[in-house]
Amino acid sequence: MLDWQSLATYNKIGFHRFGVNPRQMSVESSEIELLNTLDPQAITDIHNRYYPEIYRFARFRVSDEVTAEDIAGDVFMRLLEAVHNSHGPHSNLRGWLLRTTANIVNDHFRKLYNHPKEDSSEVLETSSDLYLSQSDPVVISDQAERNELLQSAIDKLTDAQKLVITLRFGNRFSLEETAQLMGKKANTIKALQYRALEALRQKLGSGLI
Amino acid sequence: MNQRLIDALERCMELLETGLPLEDCIKKYPDLEPELREILDTAEDVMHLRQDRVPHEAMNRNRIQVLSHANFLVTDSKRKTVISGENWLVKPIRRIVNGISSLSPFAGRLGLVVMITVLLILFSSGLVITSAKSIPGDSLYPVKRAVEDISVRLVPIKEVRSEYEFNYSQQRVVEVKRLIELKRVQRISFEGILESMSSTSWIVGGIPINIDATTTVVGGHDGVQSFLPGMEVEVEGITNTQGWVRATEIHLREYEYIGMVDKITANYWEVSGIQFLITAGSQIDVGIREGDDVTVLVRSQDNGLYALAILHDVHPNATPTIPQLNLTTPMPSEVPELTTEEDLQLSGILDKISGNYWVIGGQIFYIVGDTHISDGINIGDTLSVNYRVEANGSYTGVEIEKIENDEHPDEYQPQETPESGEEGDNHEANIVTTKVDGETEESTSTPELQRSPEATDAH
Numbered sequence: 001m002l003d004w005q006s007l008a009t010y011n012k013i014g015f016h017r018f019g020v021n022p023r024q025m026s027v028e029s030s031e032i033e034l035l036n037t038l039d040p041q042a043i044t045d046i047h048n049r050y051y052p053e054i055y056r057f058a059r060f061r062v063s064d065e066v067t068a069e070d071i072a073g074d075v076f077m078r079l080l081e082a083v084h085n086s087h088g089p090h091s092n093l094r095g096w097l098l099r100t101t102a103n104i105v106n107d108h109f110r111k112l113y114n115h116p117k118e119d120s121s122e123v124l125e126t127s128s129d130l131y132l133s134q135s136d137p138v139v140i141s142d143q144a145e146r147n148e149l150l151q152s153a154i155d156k157l158t159d160a161q162k163l164v165i166t167l168r169f170g171n172r173f174s175l176e177e178t179a180q181l182m183g184k185k186a187n188t189i190k191a192l193q194y195r196a197l198e199a200l201r202q203k204l205g206s207g208l209i
Numbered sequence: 210m211n212q213r214l215i216d217a218l219e220r221c222m223e224l225l226e227t228g229l230p231l232e233d234c235i236k237k238y239p240d241l242e243p244e245l246r247e248i249l250d251t252a253e254d255v256m257h258l259r260q261d262r263v264p265h266e267a268m269n270r271n272r273i274q275v276l277s278h279a280n281f282l283v284t285d286s287k288r289k290t291v292i293s294g295e296n297w298l299v300k301p302i303r304r305i306v307n308g309i310s311s312l313s314p315f316a317g318r319l320g321l322v323v324m325i326t327v328l329l330i331l332f333s334s335g336l337v338i339t340s341a342k343s344i345p346g347d348s349l350y351p352v353k354r355a356v357e358d359i360s361v362r363l364v365p366i367k368e369v370r371s372e373y374e375f376n377y378s379q380q381r382v383v384e385v386k387r388l389i390e391l392k393r394v395q396r397i398s399f400e401g402i403l404e405s406m407s408s409t410s411w412i413v414g415g416i417p418i419n420i421d422a423t424t425t426v427v428g429g430h431d432g433v434q435s436f437l438p439g440m441e442v443e444v445e446g447i448t449n450t451q452g453w454v455r456a457t458e459i460h461l462r463e464y465e466y467i468g469m470v471d472k473i474t475a476n477y478w479e480v481s482g483i484q485f486l487i488t489a490g491s492q493i494d495v496g497i498r499e500g501d502d503v504t505v506l507v508r509s510q511d512n513g514l515y516a517l518a519i520l521h522d523v524h525p526n527a528t529p530t531i532p533q534l535n536l537t538t539p540m541p542s543e544v545p546e547l548t549t550e551e552d553l554q555l556s557g558i559l560d561k562i563s564g565n566y567w568v569i570g571g572q573i574f575y576i577v578g579d580t581h582i583s584d585g586i587n588i589g590d591t592l593s594v595n596y597r598v599e600a601n602g603s604y605t606g607v608e609i610e611k612i613e614n615d616e617h618p619d620e621y622q623p624q625e626t627p628e629s630g631e632e633g634d635n636h637e638a639n640i641v642t643t644k645v646d647g648e649t650e651e652s653t654s655t656p657e658l659q660r661s662p663e664a665t666d667a668h
Contacts, residue, residue: 038279038286047272052263059260068260069267076275084282147258154255169255172226175219193222194215194248201251 028093035083035093047076050094053171054101060170061105061155061162063148071104078104095181102163109155153203161196164189214248217241221249225256344384346395367490382414385448389416392450400443400462402561403436404588410453413444417453428461428509438588439562440464463517465563466505473499478516480505485516492518504565552607556593559586567606569594574606581608 034042054075059068078100082088089096154162163182167173168189179186221234231249235242337356340349357377364370381399388395401414411418426433428442436442441463446456468481477484485505487493497503497519506518557570566575569592576582586592586609595608 038283040276040279043276043279044272047268047275051268051271055263055268056260060258065260065264065267069264069271072267073271073274076271077278080275080279080282084286143257146254150254150258154258165255168222169252170259172259190215190219194218197218197248197251197255200255201247204251204254 029091032089032091032093035079036088038080038083043080046079046093050097051076053094054097056171057098057101057166058105060166061151062108063144063151067108071101071108074104075100098167098181102159102166106159149204150200153200156203157196157199160192161199164192165196165200168193211241211244213238214241214244217245218248218252221245222252225249225253344387344391344393344395345397346388346393382416385416385454388448389452389454392452393448394450395448396446397448397454398443398445400441402588403438403440403442405438406436411456411459413442416444418444418446418459419453419455420459421455424456425458426461427458428464435461435464437464437562439560439568461509463506463508465565466507468503468505470497470499470501470503473497478505478519480519483514485514485519487516491516492520494519494521497521552595552597554593554595556591556612559588559590559592562588567609569609572604574604574609576606580606582606583610586611 031042031046035046051072055068055072058071059065062068062071075097079088079097154165157165160182164178167178167181168175173181175186175189179189182189184192217238221231221237224234225231231246231253235246235249238245336349336352340347340352340356343349343353357373357380361370361373361377364373378400381397382401385397385399388397399414399416401416404412404415406412409420411420426436428435436459440461443460443462444454444456445458445460446454448454466480466483466485468483470478470480471482472479475487477486479485480503485507493516494503501521504520505516506520508515508517555570555572557572559567559569560571561568565577566573568574574594574596591612593610593612594606596604596606599605
């Protein structure tokens with residue numbers, strides 16, 4: 001399981017311990033303060049600032065754009081509800097948003113496994129029709145299939161490994177940023193990253209997806 | 210775990226992000242090449258999942274949704290602040306439930322159910338009490354009527370149920386009077402005794418009713434001619450600010466019908482072509498056969514005509530029996546033994562005028578062809594009655610006169626209930642019974658009445 005406790009601990013501790021820019025922390029604190037009043041300008045700023053990150057996080061994990069959009073939208077709705085019910089973030093807004101995104105993505109896959117779609121080969125066959133106007137639909141289709149396999153493989157990693165892969169590859173976060181968000185040391189993140197890629201290699205190589 | 214490999218992977222990933230080709234990176238770590246190549250191939254595949262493009266349309270759409278939802282929450286917060294009075298109740302309950310839940314989830318749920326039940330009982334009790342004072346047009350009035358309806362239905366004993374219905378019927382009259390006092394315009398419906406009637410206005414249960422061309426009169430067999438003072442009617446209409454009710458519909462609820470018995474069945478009797486439903490409460494004289502002339506005391510309901518009583522129309526053999534009239538007046542058995550030839554005297558308030566009998570002081574007096582009745586008598590007047598007792602115990606009015614209270618306001622005491630007389634016999638306190646055309650056989654017990662000129666002048 002993902003060590004969300006660490007993330008929570010990190011949220012409480014704040015940025016100083018991990019060498020985060022105090023100015024950034026100050027900006028985020030004032031953002032949260034304004035967010036708690038449900039100030040429209042503050043909400044707009046927060047949305048503009050974090051929506052791309054949240055969308056990329058979701059899009060990296062799910063196979064289609066619309067689902068990623070839904071997930072990103074849901075994250076902000078949950079943020080408002082949490083703030084309204086006084087359960088919103090106290091210090092680490094970005095961490096809160098990404099953690100919530102990860103939870104929603106996990107829920108999405110859980111539902112997907114509980115209610116499996118039709119055979120993926122059929123889906124691909126059908127979806128290939130959409131690319132008839134593209135220059136090389138077969139290639140695109142192969143890539144789409146490869147991506148689905150990869151996403152499926154990622155979903156079978158541990159929660160910590162999933163998070164490291166998503167933050168590093170999906171969001172292009174640096175090692176330090178990822179370490180900050182997960183409340184771990186950089187070396188731990190490197191090790192997690194290595195183990196995650198190794199696990200993916202094995203899954204993709206053996207076809208155990 | 211090979212730490213060098215882990216570090217090399219991280220370094221190569223950084224270089225790949227800058228655009229350096231994979232092979233160039235691997236060349237930097239020749240001793241790790243096979244393992245590094247395999248894992249970097251996988252990393253390259255994973256990088257292909259990345260979608261840097263953010264759909265701005267979706268983003269803008271979502272921003273609008275989020276701002277709209279925020280606005281809703283702000284409005285909702287303000288609304289909750291306005292009705293924050295509920296917090297004095299909700300918050301302590303929530304704390305208690307949370308406290309119990311922390312001990313046991315089951316106990317928490319059970320506690321919640323018990324609390325909700327208690328609150329519902331308290332709330333509904335308060336609602337019922339509050340609604341009891343409501344009048345038509347009030348928001349709680351439907352609750353009051355529903356409670357009344359339920360209470361009537363729940364009473365298992367018929368007599369008690371009838372009493373409830375009677376009380377609630379009286380309540381309707383009180384409500385209409387209150388509406389008139391408040392000068393409220395409201396659609397109403399009530400039942401009462403028709404006390405007086407003219408071409409344009411009637412008085413029912415003490416409430417002035419305006420009759421016009423639009424008023425529909427329902428009941429009886431001769432239209433409005435069937436209506437006589439003393440009959441029970443139901444009025445539907447609208448109160449107005451002038452202090453009366455404009456009647457839209459008047460139903461004759463209780464009246465008399467005289468005819469010949471055509472058919473007798475267990476459920477209904479047919480009298481001169483009209484069917485009357487028979488219930489367990491219908492009083493029927495013994496020995497009536499098809500072809501006999503009868504008087505039917507009819508109760509008109511929306512679902513049909515009910516026979517309250519069916520009496521032989523050959524007076525004086527009929528013994529009148531009207532269930533709802535009784536109690537405060539002497540029953541025949543209470544009257545001292547008298548010979549049928551002697552006239553007696555009694556005074557009381559005129560309760561009801563019917564076709565062939567009047568109810569005075571709660572007692573029924575048959576009216577026959579030679580009964581002398583003075584003019585100007587209305588329901589509610591205090592009357593002096595000379596009567597005789599028939600062989601079957603029924604009373605026949607000989608002479609009925611009005612006692613003019615206004616002339617001797619200090620001398621006349623209205624008839625009181627038996628319980629109010631503390632001295633001697635209750636019957637004597639209320640009823641003046643004298644032997645009129647012979648020596649006095651029974652004493653009078655109301656000195657004021659004895660001094661009444663009408664009482665002495667009559668004979």
